[in-house]
Structure formats: C-alpha cells, structure tokens
Amino acid sequence: MIAWLRVMIKWIFTNKNRRIVAIAVFLNVVCALIAFFALRTPYLMILTSLLSVYAVSVLTMERYLALGAACISVLQILALLLVEPALVSEPLHNALLLLALTAALTLLMMSMITSIQQQEYFSTVQMDRQIVLRTALNKLLMARGLPNVYATILEAMSELYGRCAIIFERSAAGDIRDVQRLPEGLIIYESAYDAARAAFETGRPAGRFYAEGAFSAFVYIPLKSGEEVLAVVAVLFADGERIDAKTRDEIANIIAQAESALERQTLADRQQSVLIESERERIRADFLRAISHDLRSPLTGIMSACSTLLQSGERIHPAAHDNLLSNIHEEAEWLCHMVENLLSVTRVSDNVCALKKSPELVEEVVAEVVSRCKRRFADTHIHAVTPEEPLLVQMDATLILQVLMNLVENAVKYGGGSKQIDLTVSVRGDAAVFVVRDYGAGLSPGMIDSLFTPVNRADTEYSHGLGIGLSICRSVIRAHGGQITGANNPDKGAVFTFTLPMEGAL
Numbered sequence: 001m002i003a004w005l006r007v008m009i010k011w012i013f014t015n016k017n018r019r020i021v022a023i024a025v026f027l028n029v030v031c032a033l034i035a036f037f038a039l040r041t042p043y044l045m046i047l048t049s050l051l052s053v054y055a056v057s058v059l060t061m062e063r064y065l066a067l068g069a070a071c072i073s074v075l076q077i078l079a080l081l082l083v084e085p086a087l088v089s090e091p092l093h094n095a096l097l098l099l100a101l102t103a104a105l106t107l108l109m110m111s112m113i114t115s116i117q118q119q120e121y122f123s124t125v126q127m128d129r130q131i132v133l134r135t136a137l138n139k140l141l142m143a144r145g146l147p148n149v150y151a152t153i154l155e156a157m158s159e160l161y162g163r164c165a166i167i168f169e170r171s172a173a174g175d176i177r178d179v180q181r182l183p184e185g186l187i188i189y190e191s192a193y194d195a196a197r198a199a200f201e202t203g204r205p206a207g208r209f210y211a212e213g214a215f216s217a218f219v220y221i222p223l224k225s226g227e228e229v230l231a232v233v234a235v236l237f238a239d240g241e242r243i244d245a246k247t248r249d250e251i252a253n254i255i256a257q258a259e260s261a262l263e264r265q266t267l268a269d270r271q272q273s274v275l276i277e278s279e280r281e282r283i284r285a286d287f288l289r290a291i292s293h294d295l296r297s298p299l300t301g302i303m304s305a306c307s308t309l310l311q312s313g314e315r316i317h318p319a320a321h322d323n324l325l326s327n328i329h330e331e332a333e334w335l336c337h338m339v340e341n342l343l344s345v346t347r348v349s350d351n352v353c354a355l356k357k358s359p360e361l362v363e364e365v366v367a368e369v370v371s372r373c374k375r376r377f378a379d380t381h382i383h384a385v386t387p388e389e390p391l392l393v394q395m396d397a398t399l400i401l402q403v404l405m406n407l408v409e410n411a412v413k414y415g416g417g418s419k420q421i422d423l424t425v426s427v428r429g430d431a432a433v434f435v436v437r438d439y440g441a442g443l444s445p446g447m448i449d450s451l452f453t454p455v456n457r458a459d460t461e462y463s464h465g466l467g468i469g470l471s472i473c474r475s476v477i478r479a480h481g482g483q484i485t486g487a488n489n490p491d492k493g494a495v496f497t498f499t500l501p502m503e504g505a506l
Helices: 003-012 016-039 043-060 063-083 085-089 090-140 146-161 192-200 245-312 320-347 363-375 397-413 466-479
Strands: 165-170 176-182 218-225 226-234 358-361 383-384 392-395 419-427 431-437 483-486 492-499
Touching: 016 176, 016 483, 043 431, 090 146, 090 218, 146 165, 146 176, 146 226, 146 245, 165 192, 176 192, 192 218, 192 226, 192 358, 218 245, 226 245, 245 320, 358 363, 358 397, 363 397, 363 419, 392 466, 392 492, 397 431, 397 466, 397 492, 466 483
Parallel strands: 383 419
Antiparallel strands: 165 176, 165 226, 218 226, 358 392, 419 431, 431 492, 483 492
C-alpha cells in the first residue's frame, strides 16, 4: 500500500498540470469537510466545487483534467441534492442548486473550448516550427557554396527564433571579418569581433552564457570540420534571456547540419582546386609543346637558309640568293608576330595590368588592318565594309588591331587559294559586330568545338599555329566584355565573328 502511494505521489508531482489538479482536489476536499462537519452549510461546499473547477480550467491546459475536475464538482453537487434536506425541501435551495449546476457546466464548456483552442494553437506553432526546421536542414543538406550555407543558417535563426545573426570568417592572415549578417543593417561592434576570435581560437562557444566574451549580447558558436574552425555563427539574445532545452537541441541540430555542409563544401573546393591545378599544368605543357613546334619550324628554315648562304654563297644564282634572303625575312617576320602574340597573352592574363581602353573610330582601326595586310599579303584583296555613320567604340586599339590581324592572317593562310577576304563591321543592338570571312574549305566539324582552346592540333589545313592565335583572340575579346565565335559559312569558307560592347561609345 505504501509503495502504491509512493508511485501515485511520484506520478502526480512529476507533471505541472497534475500538481495543479491534486492541489485543487485537496483544497476542495478540505473545504467540503470543514463546511459539512463544522459549519453544517452546503453552500460553501458548492462554492468550493465551483472554485476547484475554475482553478483547474484556468491553470491547466489539459482538457481531460479540466473535464474530470468539472465532473467531480457536478457529482458532488448532485450528491448534496440527494443527502442534504435543506436542498431538497426548499424551492429557493433548488434554484440555487440549479444555478450552481449551470455555472459548473458553463465552466466545463469554457474549459474544454479554451483548452482545445490553446492546444490547436500550440500544435500549429509547433508544426510550423518543425516545417521550418526540416526545410532549413534540407537546404543545408543540398546547399552548394559557402554563401548559400551561410544564408541558410541566418534564415533558419530568423524564421525559427526571430534572432539577429552574423557569420564570421577568419582570413589566412588571422583577421576576423563578418561575411553575412541578418538583417543587413545590423550594427556590429568591435567587441563582437573579439568574442568571435575567442571562438575561433578555442573551438568552443563563447559570448553570453559562457566565460569567454560573457559581456557580449551574442552567443558565438563555432562551425567546425574535425578540429578546424571554418566559421563562427553569432546569435543575438536579449538581456536575462535563457535558452530552453528544446531550443538548444534545435540549434545544435542546425549547427551539426551546417558543419556537415561546410565540410562537404570545403572538400569539394579542395578537389576542385586540385583539378584546376592539374588542368592548368596540362594546358601549360600543351601550350609549351605548341610554342616549341611553331617556333622550331621557322627557326629550322632560317638556319637552313643561312647555312646554304654561308657554304655556297658565291656559287648560288642571284635569284636563288634573293629567294633565300626573302625566306629568312618572312620566317623572321613570322617569329616577330608570334612573340607579339605571346606578349599579348601575358598582358591580357595579368590582372594587375588593365586594358588601355579609349574611344576609337572603327573605320580607322579597319583601315589600319587593310593597310598592313596589303603590305604583308600583296596578292590578297581585303573587302572592308563599315557603317556609313562614324562609329566610336571603347577598346584597346592595339589589342583589337592584333585580333583582326590574327583573323585576317588565318583567313589568308587557310583560304584555299582564294584571294578575297571580307571584313565587315556593323551594329547589332548595343554591340559592334566584327566579321572576318574567307572562301576556303572551312572548318572541320570536330574542330569547331575546340576552336578557341589554347592548343588545337586538328589534322587539317587549318592547324599550323591556329590554336595559339585564336586563344589569344578569345582572351582579348573577353577582356573587353565581348564574345567571339567561329563557324562555317553556308556557301563556302569559314566565318569568325566577335562583338564589342557599345557601352561608353560616343
């Protein structure tokens, strides 16, 4: 019996609502006994019954407990009706009893309705909170890129708890900087950076509720990958506010998922860096092989011609002598052109050196290209067409001139014996469009896809030195904010087109 009473007492006092009901029932019984044995009045018993129902209705949110208290009260009043002569014999007493029963039933209905509404409200709030939490965890699971991971963490803190939050990172030099904040206008004091630094250095939470940075209004939680702290998330709390166990578990769940997302992203970034470096080394090796091949051919021709002149200079016919000198000059000129291309690659690839852009008359640039081509390719006719109205475009004239010269030179070399090259300039929307067309055999289908890669050694006529020149052209045009393409003309020959933005043109 004693063990059973202990179990009952433990069951009652481990729950707030049960304690309230137990106290209300106890007071009801005490008041009823006092009223019945000492004062001999049933009205106090009725009053205590109603008060017990009211207390349970107001203080508890479990409608079944409220229903039980109300039923006990109603049964108590009905028992008084059967055993108390004063309530049976007088009509006034019966009216008062009816009023008491009505009040008890009213309190019962109010208790049930209020309890149901409260439970529905809290169930809805809890369901919405769980939906937001699951959505945040799913976003973190699918997030790609550190900015997306950080943004998801901030959104979760804002939507779940209405918190202001900040993401801190540490640079390679050890400087602490905030990379994202919500809301964006949130003011960050210097003390916040000191507390974030403490979280980075110790790898443990800091700020409010902790020894490190206890003066701060934020809680600083490190996001770690193994022992390495990747970032710190700071969450704002009001003065005197505490974190309940459920909120602490939810935040810990979000932080754990965020750490997994950051670890995946860090691993992906490292793998991407390895792939990029490997690809860079491959391109560098291919580029050097291509340069060596393109430089060796003219150097071999120059050395052969010079050797012939040195060994048999006096015995060579004057016409053959002049032809050898002409070959040496052409090969040397080609080498000079190749060096200019390589210098252009260095210039465009150098992030420190900006393009020397200025408004240039397109007609003058085209005229210079035609003039140079006439000197270098006397047998070729360059058919140039420009807009009737003067057209000024922001460009680095030296580099654009070299792009056009590369395209025209390729058209002359690989034009299949045709002596005509078309150079057309027009305006399309907000861009100036440059088109160079030849009338040769055109590009092979397999060559078009890799036309602008640094090395393109297709086994076709269109191969000698082409990959290097077109790669340079693409770099220059992209540096200007334009695009360059190569294709076959439906009739005959190849067509190369590039655009330059008209922004800033006069």
